Amino acid sequence: MKISDEQVWNTCGYVRLSREDGDKEESNSVTGQKDLIRDYMARHPELRECGMKVDDGYTGSNFDRPAFREMMAEVKAGKINCIVVKDLSRFGRDHLGVGEYLEQLFPFLGVRFIAINDNYDSLHSNVESDELVIPFKNLINEAYCRDTSVKTRSQLEIKRQRGDFIGSFAVFGYRKDPENRHRLLVDEYAAGVVRDMFKWKLEGISAGDIADRLTAAGIPTPMDYKRSQGMRYSTSFRLKEESVWDAGMVLRILKNPVYIGVLEQGRVTTPSYRVKRLVVKPREEWAVVENCHEPVIDRYDFESVQKVLALDTRTSVSGKAVELFSGMVYCGECGGAMIRKTVPTAKKKYVYYVCAAHKNEKRCFSHSMRVETLDEIVLDALRRYIQDVIDLSDLLELTDTAQLQQAGMRKLQGRLEKKREEIDRNQALLRSLYESLADGVINRDEYQDLKKTYSRRRAEAEEQAEAIQEEMSREMGNFSEGRGWMEQFRKHQNIDALDRTIIVSLIERILIFRDRRVEIVYRWHDEFHWQMDLLRQAQGTLPGREAV
Structure with missing residues (x-):
């Protein structure tokens, strides 16, 4: 033209x-x-x-x-x-x-x-x-x-690494500090909703039922709440003029560590300044900073909820909550899950836990236990274990901290020396391999396989030794910081009945054996035995009950 x-x-x-x-x-x-x-x-x-x-x-x-x-x-x-x-x-x-x-x-x-x-x-x-x-x-x-x-990328990364919040909008439960937009403050109304959600989940309520409760109560969704506060907030997920809660919203909140004061930022990036397509970064490249703001949820409750979310649980017949022991009971013989089985009779129904491997494939022993019997055994054992933890806590408080710290360092030093011996042993084996190859004791394929094996064992021992050294450094800091878990048992010291919250908060799993023996693995059981060993080393062997 x-x-x-x-x-x-x-x-x-x-x-x-x-x-x-x-x-x-x-x-x-x-x-x-x-x-x-x-x-x-x-x-x-x-x-x-x-x-x-x-x-x-x-x-x-x-x-x-x-x-x-x-x-x-x-x-x-x-x-x-x-x-x-x-x-x-x-x-x-x-x-x-x-x-x-x-x-x-x-x-x-x-x-x-x-x-x-x-x-x-x-x-x-x-x-x-x-x-x-x-x-x-x-x-x-x-x-x-x-x-x-x-x-810009460099400046944002620096802000992430020092714990500055760089999102456009604060997450539900928080608001931006008017004096520092990179700092989060607790929004009491929204934080109360978040606390209810975690409480209900610990009680065994499903994410879908939690969403239904919030919708029925007229609680605005995170998006609608932001808009009600005058924020120009929009999202591609919005489909209706007024959105309703769903299970996905609830799960995103329940899984977000921001509610215990942890900021996880930098999860996604763009390939370059030209390409705006979002790419998910590997988790090890995220910017994760602890204690950035006031937590809304207790760390122990948050960890309990993550444990519950990982369990394979089912809703009860009533549809209101999962069963008391759902996802917690395992066969002590084969390690597989125990499942609930209802046996109806003319007068009432009997509920048992039976081994799934035997019931479905006959791969294990035929053994079962009534739910009422398991409830009594667990309640009695838990009462005794709680008292053991309280007694241990009280004795630790009365014991000289310096003595406990010295005992802890001696124990860690012993573990470190064993790891160093393991490193030296694998190093010596690696040195002797070439001689064995030269002498014709092993062929080249055996040499390569053994070299990989010994190198892997040495590397694992070196990593474990490094971890022990880091633990020793932490022990030199504040020795009493690692006993906060004991308070989780102390606050349940007067229990007279089991509920779902107590079960998932204090118990890791329950094992039932064919001789009707029940073994309970409690949360923080390693920490309990560690503290008990330290006390024995500091004060001599202690008498006490043997916990189930």
Whole structure:
């Protein structure tokens, strides 16, 4: 298409602003760009304004912008044949893309392009100078965008690593500190809802039933609550004018460690400043910082809920909550799950736990136990174990801390020495392998297999030795910090009946053997025996009951 100097041009102004590209709002504001473009058109009467397209908040590193797409659609429809921008960087910062538009697409479509501050007008262009200057300016614009992207990523990573919250909106249960937008404060109303959700989950209520309770009670969803607080919050998940709670919302809250004061940020990234597709990062690359803000949920309760979520539990017949021991009972003979079996009779129903392996495949012994019997055994054993923990806690409080610390360090030192012996033993075996190969005792394939085995064992021993050394360093800090779990038992010292919360909070699993023996593995059982050994070393052998 031939371009004439005397024709009237149907002109569209194009405005773009993005702080992501490092644009300075005071100099590149939307209003400022519009005023500059209109002033230019007023001084050039052949330019007839036919629109003003604005992309506010869109990067120039690509052309996937709504207003830009609208403008190009009008160009192709023949409604626009001239585009005016403040400068080339407003049009785009991708030098290849900008070059393709200026050198190929616009000339083909007969479109005049004007960049005011760059003194570029395709109608009056100097071919020789423009072939050098314009691509160079586009390269500078792209380099500026790339440099800004690198700096922004680095600054955000520094903020994540020091525990600054960088999200646009605070998570449900918190609000941003008005004096420091990178710090979270507890929102008491929403935090109360979160506490109820964790409490109900510990009681055995399913995520779906929790969602139904919240909806029935008229509790606004996180999205609706943010909007009710005047926040301009939107999400692609919104389908209705007023959303309702669902199991997915509940599970996201129950699994989020932010409620114990932990910030997990930097989970996703983009491949580059040009490509805005989100990519999930490996967990080891996340920025995880402890004690960033006031917790809403006790850490022990949070860990108990994570344990419950990992269990294979089923809702009870009533549909209100899972059964008392659901997901907790295992066969002591084969290690498989024990399942509930109801045996109806003329007068009443009897409920038993039976080994699933025997019932389904006959791979284990035929043994069972009535639920009522198991309830009595567990309650009695738990009462005694709670008292053992309380007695141990009281004795530790009365014992000189220095003595306990010395006993703990001696025990750790003994473990460390054994690991070092294991490292030396595997190192010696590795040295002797080549001699065995040279003497013909082993062949090359055996040599390679044994070398891998001994190298792996040595590496594992080295990692374990390093972990013991780190534990020794922690022990030198505050020796009493590791006994907080004892309070979880103490607060249940007066139990007279079992409930789901007590079971999942204090018990790891329950084993039933064919001789009707019941073995209970309590939570923190390793810590209990560790503290007991320290006390024995510090004060001599202690008399006491043997816990189930």
